[in-house]
Amino acid sequence: MLYDAAFLARLEAGLAQALPLWGLAPDTRLDLLTISENATFRATGTGLGDLVLRVHRPGYHTRTEIASELAWIAALRADGVVTTPRPIPLADGGLIADIEDGGATRQVVAFEFFPGAAPDEGAGLDAWFRALGAVHARLHEHARRWRRPAGFARKVWNFDSTLGAAPLWGDYRAGLGLDEKGRALLERAAGVLQARLAPLEAPGNFGLIHADLRLANLLVEEGRLALIDFDDCGFSWFLYDFAAAISFIEHEPYVPALRAAWLEGYRAVAPLAAEAEGQLDLFVMLRRILLTAWIASHAETPTARAMGLPYTQGTLALADAFLGRHG
Structure with a gap:
């Protein structure tokens, strides 16, 4: 380790x-x-x-x-x-x-050091996701207008660097407990994602994002919401930020409510096209498969040990449902 x-x-x-x-x-x-x-x-x-x-x-x-x-x-x-x-x-x-x-x-x-703690998981997250949607909108607006200094370099989070030929977090096919049937299922889902996401990799949809504003990287203290850990910030689809926000809880029944709250908060700050709502499903599936690869390639971390094999099994269930909607 x-x-x-x-x-x-x-x-x-x-x-x-x-x-x-x-x-x-x-x-x-x-x-x-x-x-x-x-x-x-x-x-x-x-x-x-x-x-x-x-x-x-x-x-x-x-x-x-x-x-x-x-x-x-x-x-x-x-x-x-x-x-x-x-x-x-x-x-x-x-x-x-x-x-x-x-x-x-x-x-x-x-x-x-900032005091505070991550918001608790569960139904009470709606208000924080409404605030987070507004935060993401402000981040995206800033990224669009900011003149980056000479030599600025961050990683690109696109299909090739997540599930494709040059994965930054390892090959998802090496996910914990995956058998041949499971790998084939994820490969079918990845194929759909590659085809659907390629047209979305355009300047209006793609730019500098935080890329990891999951619950663990939010600090709540007396009503204040602070962001930490820009370590994974890079160039990706702006809507990928929502998928990152629900990392490790993608399967929970309250996620649709979080999605609605996030969209409401985002649109209170910046416009978001109607078709964006349908695209969120793509980014959630992309992120879930990517995290399945991360867990396998970072097995020594407490998060990976806590998620383990059940996370892979959950990914397969989500991929099967995803293909039912998009395959």
């Missing part, structure tokens, strides 16, 4: 040695917050307020891609588009630190 206990202990020790780069004492308390694509730690008692330190998974993002993410966050904050934590600069004014880990170099970024 990449993120086993021994590895995390070594990672924390290396991070502690790097704390002076932010002007922090090496004995600053560090607590592991999450393990997903990256390992994220909370630093307390810093004198700068609590900080969140994100240690990047090696081989995923380039330094330029990380800098580009931070540039968009800075622009969103400067333009008052959304509430999201501020990246904390190093003592030398930079934003990205390098730490050595077993001969490899890993990048680290610090953010201010």
Whole structure:
């Protein structure tokens, strides 16, 4: 496993040695917050307020891609588009630190700590999804008008990079527990998606998005909704953001209500064509199959372990129903 206990202990020790780069004492308390694509730690008692330190998974993002993410966050904050934590600069004014880990170099970024918790799953999510729809609309409007700095680079989330020839999160055919029949079912669904999504990859539909505003990346505190973790932001269909928002709960019976609330919130800020409603189904299926691949390729993470084989089985049920509607 990449993120086993021994590895995390070594990672924390290396991070502690790097704390002076932010002007922090090496004995600053560090607590592991999450393990997903990256390992994220909370630093307390810093004198700068609590900080969140994100240690990047090696081989995923380039330094330029990380800098580009931070540039968009800075622009969103400067333009008052959304509430999201501020990246904390190093003592030398930079934003990205390098730490050595077993001969490899890993990048680290610090953010201010925001209090709060993810919204609870269930029927009470409607109000938050209405707010999230408005947030997505503001993000998309900003992405359309923002003049990106020279050298800006983020990953492209299209069919080829999700379910196609160059998948960033692994081959969905390697999903946990998939047999020949299951792979054939998902291949049929992927074929439909490829054909239906190709015409939608046009400038009006496709641009810079957060791409991962699922519940775990929303922080609610006294009525405030804050966004975190732009680590997967990149170029994709704007409507893919809704599919990302219902990650891991795509099968729940309350999702249609969340969809209606999200559409209402979005349209309160920006126009959305009537045909967009039917297209959401495509992106939800794309994301569900993509996450099935992610679970298999990131089996060491707590999320993947929690989802396990039942998630694959749920994906097959959703794919079968999807083909009944679109196949």
